[in-house]
Amino acid sequence: xxxxxxxxxxxxxxxxxxxxxxxxxxxxxxxxxxxxxxxxxxxxxxxxxxxxxxxxxxxxxxxxxxxxxxxxxxxxxxxxxxxxxxxxxxxxxxxxxxxxxxxxxxxxxxxxxxxxxxxxxxxxxxxxxxxxxxxxxxxxxxxxxxxxxxxxxxxxxxxxxxxxxxxxxxxxxxxxxxxxxxxxxxxxxxxxxxxxxxxxxxxxxxxxxxxxxxxxxxxxxxxxxxxxxxxxxxxxxxxxxxxxxxxxxxxxxxxxxxxxxxxxxxxxxxxxxxxxxxxxxxxxxxxxxxxxxxxxxxxxxxxxxxxxxxxxxxxxxxxxxxxxxxxxxxxxxxxxxxxxxxxxxxxxxxxxxxxxxxxxxxxxxxxxxxxxxxxxxxxxxxxx
Amino acid sequence: xxxxxxxxxxxxxxxxxxxxxxxxxxxxxxxxxxxxxxxxxxxxxxxxxxxxxxxxxxxxxxxxxxxxxxxxxxxxxxxxxxxxxxxxxxxxxxxxxxxxxxxxxxxxxxxxxxxxxxxxxxxxxxxxxxxxxxxxxxxxxxxxxxxxxxxxxxxxxxxxxxxxxxxxxxxxxxxxxxxxxxxxxxxxxxxxxxxxxxxxxxxxxxxxxxxxxxxxxxxxxxxxxxxxxxxxxxxxxxxxxxxxxxxxxxxxxxxxxxxxxxxxxxxxxxxxxxxxxxxxxxxxxxxxxxxxxxxxxxxxxxxxxxxxxxxxxxxxxxxxxxxxxxxxxxxxxxxxx
Numbered sequence: 001x002x003x004x005x006x007x008x009x010x011x012x013x014x015x016x017x018x019x020x021x022x023x024x025x026x027x028x029x030x031x032x033x034x035x036x037x038x039x040x041x042x043x044x045x046x047x048x049x050x051x052x053x054x055x056x057x058x059x060x061x062x063x064x065x066x067x068x069x070x071x072x073x074x075x076x077x078x079x080x081x082x083x084x085x086x087x088x089x090x091x092x093x094x095x096x097x098x099x100x101x102x103x104x105x106x107x108x109x110x111x112x113x114x115x116x117x118x119x120x121x122x123x124x125x126x127x128x129x130x131x132x133x134x135x136x137x138x139x140x141x142x143x144x145x146x147x148x149x150x151x152x153x154x155x156x157x158x159x160x161x162x163x164x165x166x167x168x169x170x171x172x173x174x175x176x177x178x179x180x181x182x183x184x185x186x187x188x189x190x191x192x193x194x195x196x197x198x199x200x201x202x203x204x205x206x207x208x209x210x211x212x213x214x215x216x217x218x219x220x221x222x223x224x225x226x227x228x229x230x231x232x233x234x235x236x237x238x239x240x241x242x243x244x245x246x247x248x249x250x251x252x253x254x255x256x257x258x259x260x261x262x263x264x265x266x267x268x269x270x271x272x273x274x275x276x277x278x279x280x281x282x283x284x285x286x287x288x289x290x291x292x293x294x295x296x297x298x299x300x301x302x303x304x305x306x307x308x309x310x311x312x313x314x315x316x317x318x319x320x321x322x323x324x325x326x327x328x329x330x331x332x333x334x335x336x337x338x339x340x341x342x343x344x345x346x347x348x349x350x351x352x353x354x355x356x357x358x359x360x361x362x363x364x365x366x367x368x369x370x371x372x373x374x375x376x377x378x379x380x381x382x383x384x
Numbered sequence: 385x386x387x388x389x390x391x392x393x394x395x396x397x398x399x400x401x402x403x404x405x406x407x408x409x410x411x412x413x414x415x416x417x418x419x420x421x422x423x424x425x426x427x428x429x430x431x432x433x434x435x436x437x438x439x440x441x442x443x444x445x446x447x448x449x450x451x452x453x454x455x456x457x458x459x460x461x462x463x464x465x466x467x468x469x470x471x472x473x474x475x476x477x478x479x480x481x482x483x484x485x486x487x488x489x490x491x492x493x494x495x496x497x498x499x500x501x502x503x504x505x506x507x508x509x510x511x512x513x514x515x516x517x518x519x520x521x522x523x524x525x526x527x528x529x530x531x532x533x534x535x536x537x538x539x540x541x542x543x544x545x546x547x548x549x550x551x552x553x554x555x556x557x558x559x560x561x562x563x564x565x566x567x568x569x570x571x572x573x574x575x576x577x578x579x580x581x582x583x584x585x586x587x588x589x590x591x592x593x594x595x596x597x598x599x600x601x602x603x604x605x606x607x608x609x610x611x612x613x614x615x616x617x618x619x620x621x622x623x624x625x626x627x628x629x630x631x632x633x634x635x636x637x638x639x640x641x642x643x644x645x646x647x648x649x650x651x652x653x654x655x656x657x658x659x660x661x662x663x664x665x666x667x668x669x670x671x672x673x674x675x676x677x678x679x680x681x682x683x684x685x686x687x688x689x690x691x692x693x694x695x696x697x698x699x700x701x702x703x704x705x706x707x708x709x710x711x712x713x714x715x716x717x718x719x720x721x
Binding site: 328 | 467490495528533535552555569570571
């Protein structure tokens, strides 16, 4: 019996051969790389992570000191800033995208054409240009710190950023948070009860005012009962600029703004294609059941449209995250600027740092896609 | 993302290249010198009105091309950002890095690179708007500072502000151009960089008279040409091309009188420099006229300095530390013997 004529064996044999070939190739280029690096006397390895970084970073959500923090700390700051920009960007892009996507299908001529114009305009300009454009607009349009625009009593806007009061919670504030969480649970329970009642008796309950009262009133009551355990750190003009409070830099504002309005165009298109993919009969059926156009959108069209739209929207979330690396053009200290930029140059270890950077993006993207795929699975129409 | 791609490609290129024949031989065979310079810094590397690169750092490239290839114009200029420069040299994208790069211990010892000398002794300073009313760097507590990413400047800045118990906010850009624009747009209160760069950037600004450089110089920044480690032949060529320019100035050999000097001089050192006696060229694996061509086509160090950054340029930087050793400066060449 000739083994090579056995189809099953042959299949396994050639697959094995491919894998061995691939591994050998990767092994060869890796060893060759390390050989070359060694020969040139370039330092290798990941020891640099433990060394003192010694440079400053403009925005850091975690404590970072330019004299005591290590390269690993700088790395963490980069990742966190990337996550913040991506998270905020995804949030605003989703809201804007859904609004524009629905408006695009509006029967109102002006609304629908305006949305179309928005989509066509922002979708067809490279994102890097948009980031640079908004950054320069922000810098050029806003005044110097001493001529700051006062948005509200303690909110200031100038070309160094947006300055708002920073809430500082005292011990008693925990009760307020507990009250808030409790209020949400009560509201959820109320909605469930109302739905059940509606299905059983057909009676609708008008819950909104009650829910607002519970969610706002309960924590507010606890807040005053516990003696107002919250105060604010207000920004004040001192020396060169405002100090105290919280601030959002022009880089952050320009970047999230550009990313949001750019990605929103794609999300809008995904929503629109989702809605348009629903057969006309569904809408007509909803209408013939006596549902208003708002009810038919909310109860019949959107639930189905969202299912179709989710996979392309996942893609856009991933794109937004990856596009956030363009921040390096305007100096927002996210992963590419801090780690693949400054750290790389200070240590000179390009290969290690680029590899780690790529791994981080891969991990973030795979995580987003994993989570959203679970949501997608849950949202899918269950065959009955 | 483009930057990331570029760096990754460079990283891959490092993997791909195996130890090759000498850079000197390769450059001769290739017929031009691949030289990395700044992306645009008046006086050091900028594109002039005639669309040609010029500057002190560019002159270093041209001098080496004149010595090795016989023609100072046979240079392929590769503009590099501070972030890209070392990878570009390591990976062989350029064979000489002449990009106002500070010679530091860690760069010299851990990057697989060698500094071939110093063509400009610099120090870090601060540029502020006059109407800010600041007269000393000690008054800069709380300021926002524009800097170029991946420079020694970033580290010095942190150390200086800490030593003086001051706070600052770094605004980090990729190129000197972005730094200038951010500063002019009011994103930061000051720029910090090597003092020479501050004077250079100021000439690019819309209204240079509005700004001034503070008196404090907070660091030592010896700038010089860099080559890959492990190619001593090439290292020697670069190092002695620079020394040839300094020696020429010391002995009064200029691009104008070099022909006369070559035939008439009685000074033995000038004879050895210009190749009419001795075998210095041969030892460097070049021909006898290598230094003659540098001086003829590029000029001596003093000429290059005055033309690019000195009194003959918009920068008007005085020689200071960069005067020859016998005129109170630090520029010094070992003897041509």
